[in-house]
Amino acid sequence: MSTIILNGKEVANQWEKEIISKVQDLKAKGISVCLAVARFNDDEASKVYVKKKVAMCEKLGIKPILIEEEGLDQVEIEKRVSSLNQNKEVNGIIVQLPLPRGIDKERVLSLISPEKDVDGLNVFSCGLLYKNLPGLRPCTPSGIVRLLKEYKIDLVGKRVVILGRSQLVGLPIFLMLLHENATPTIVHSKTKDLKNICKEADILIVATGKAKMINREYVKKGAVVVDVGISRLDGKIVGDVDFDDVFDVAGYLTPVPGGVGPLTIMSLMSNVIKAASIQSGIKDDLV
Ligand code: NDP
Numbered sequence: 001m002s003t004i005i006l007n008g009k010e011v012a013n014q015w016e017k018e019i020i021s022k023v024q025d026l027k028a029k030g031i032s033v034c035l036a037v038a039r040f041n042d043d044e045a046s047k048v049y050v051k052k053k054v055a056m057c058e059k060l061g062i063k064p065i066l067i068e069e070e071g072l073d074q075v076e077i078e079k080r081v082s083s084l085n086q087n088k089e090v091n092g093i094i095v096q097l098p099l100p101r102g103i104d105k106e107r108v109l110s111l112i113s114p115e116k117d118v119d120g121l122n123v124f125s126c127g128l129l130y131k132n133l134p135g136l137r138p139c140t141p142s143g144i145v146r147l148l149k150e151y152k153i154d155l156v157g158k159r160v161v162i163l164g165r166s167q168l169v170g171l172p173i174f175l176m177l178l179h180e181n182a183t184p185t186i187v188h189s190k191t192k193d194l195k196n197i198c199k200e201a202d203i204l205i206v207a208t209g210k211a212k213m214i215n216r217e218y219v220k221k222g223a224v225v226v227d228v229g230i231s232r233l234d235g236k237i238v239g240d241v242d243f244d245d246v247f248d249v250a251g252y253l254t255p256v257p258g259g260v261g262p263l264t265i266m267s268l269m270s271n272v273i274k275a276a277s278i279q280s281g282i283k284d285d286l287v
Contacts, residue, residue: 001222003247004151006254008143011150012262016060019266022273023061026282033276035118035269036084038067039096040077040103046096053094056265062272065090074103078111085113091276092118094268115279118271121167129172132179136271141173143263144205144226145180151252153203153224160184161198163214163240164207169228173205194218212242222251228260 023033035057039050050066057064067080077099084093093116099105106123114124120138128135148155160177164170165188177184182203187194189208198204198218204225206214211231219225229240239256246253254260 001251003250004252006147006151006224006226006252006259008147008254008259009262011147012143012266014150015146015263015266015270019060019269019273022277026273026276026280027061029280029282031276031280031282032063032089033061033091033272034063034065034089035092035094035272036065036067036087036090037094037096038069038080038084040069040072040080041096041098041100042070043098046098050096052265053268056269057272060269062269063089070100074107077103077108081108081111085111085116090116091279092116092272094119116275118268118275120172120271126167126172129175132175136275137176137267138168138172139267139271140169140207140228140260140264141176142267142270143260144173144228145176146267147226147254147260147263148203148224153252155180155182155203158182158202159200160203160205161201162186162205162207163194163198164188164209164228166207169207173207177203206240208240210240211238212240214241215245216242216249219246219249221249223249224252225250225254226260227254227256230256230261 026033037050037053039046054064054066084090093112095108110122112122117125117136120136125135160182162170162174162184165186170186174184174186187197195218199220201223204223207228209229211233225241225246227239227241231238237257
């Protein structure tokens with residue numbers, strides 16, 4: 001069997017069409033959709049990310065509000081978030097991470113109203129995920145689930161190994177796949193016998209941020225390999241998986257770029273539509 005490339009770009013393009021149509025449906029009902037993107041750090045990568053989010057909003061017909069303020073203290077940042085919570089025009093709020101040194105991230109994220117928490121990272125949203133109740137889910141894990149479903153990869157009972165336990169990726173994808181009736185295991189930097197555990201996986205999800213750390217020795221023949229990592233190596237963007245080495249062992253494999261990345265931003269946009277739909281009392285059927 002030849003390896004199937006999990007083409008995230010293609011899935012994202014289809015998702016984009018669905019979102020545009022959803023935005024138009026809402027507009028036809030007199031509802032406009034608005035996302036506030038707030039950057040309080042002076043991080044160069046964050047500047048690029050917020051611009052990409054704003055550009056995607058504009059492309060999809062979502063109104064972006066961009067707040068870029070550096071040098072604010074905890075109290076001032078919290079005031080900005082509270083004011084966005086109160087702004088009835090705003091359906092979704094993103095506070096771009098990382099926050100500056102000395103700022104209490106959890107306090108800021110948890111100040112975002114749960115119904116506007118389109119990154120799905122505040123404690124309330126995490127609690128809804130934990131309990132498998134409807135809510136706004138973290139974007140990268142949602143994108144991964146969408147990708148696996150688009151390729152009709154059966155999750156029920158599957159042995160999934162997730163490398164990485166971050167609150168952004170590893171932990172929420174663990175919960176989401178558990179709720180899909182998979183059998184997930186998380187491994188991390190302190191795990192013993194990592195390679196052999198990975199080799200047992202029907203589905204291997206890698207989110208370590210360590211460029212090309214996963215080679216064919218970690219992969220069971222025919223496994224689904226999802227590479228979340230984004231690193232720069234010798235001037236090129238690469239993932240956590242050594243694509244060329246793993247290619248003929250994996251059954252399914254995501255490329256980097258063009259795999260998980262394009263789905264993350266569409267998940268975010270989908271969450272904004274979901275938030276707007278819920279706030280206006282219209283049931284959402286997108287996600
Ligand atoms: P974090 O740094 O927060 O977490 C990395 C995790 O990987 C930690 O749990 C760490 O273990 C584990 N880890 C690190 N090295 C090893 C190792 N050698 N063996 C086993 N486990 C290891 O990263 P994120 O989860 O935020 O992101 C991971 C990667 O995904 C990054 O490259 C990031 O850029 C990318 N990313 C991509 C996105 C996309 O849209 N494509 C979105 C979000 C992130 P421990 O906890 O023990 O330290």
